[in-house]
Amino acid sequence: MKIDLQSGSFWAFVGGLVAVAALNSWLSRINQFFFFSRTVEPAFEQSPRARQITGSYLRGVWLGCAVSVLAYAGIVAFTRLSLVASL
Numbered sequence: 001m002k003i004d005l006q007s008g009s010f011w012a013f014v015g016g017l018v019a020v021a022a023l024n025s026w027l028s029r030i031n032q033f034f035f036f037s038r039t040v041e042p043a044f045e046q047s048p049r050a051r052q053i054t055g056s057y058l059r060g061v062w063l064g065c066a067v068s069v070l071a072y073a074g075i076v077a078f079t080r081l082s083l084v085a086s087l
Contacts, residue, residue, distance in 0.1 A: 016087075028054065
């Protein structure tokens with residue numbers, strides 16, 4: 001079975017996965033604000049270590065999104081499951 005790249009449903013589901021990753025990225029910024037503003041000294045919030053923590057989390061979110069999209073495309077391509085069941 002081939003992935004039908006013209007299928008609107010396939011791209012809608014991929015868009016949904018990207019939307020979840022974008023939501024997690026946005027939530028990480030909100031968490032960063034509350035965590036850094038309430039639990040650490042104000043000077044730490046803008047420090048290189050704080051940026052490294054945040055950047056590491058964001059890389060993990062987007063790497064997870066890429067893996068999810070690849071896994072979804074692989075399941076659609078190599079199984080007989082429907083698009084919804086594959087998701």
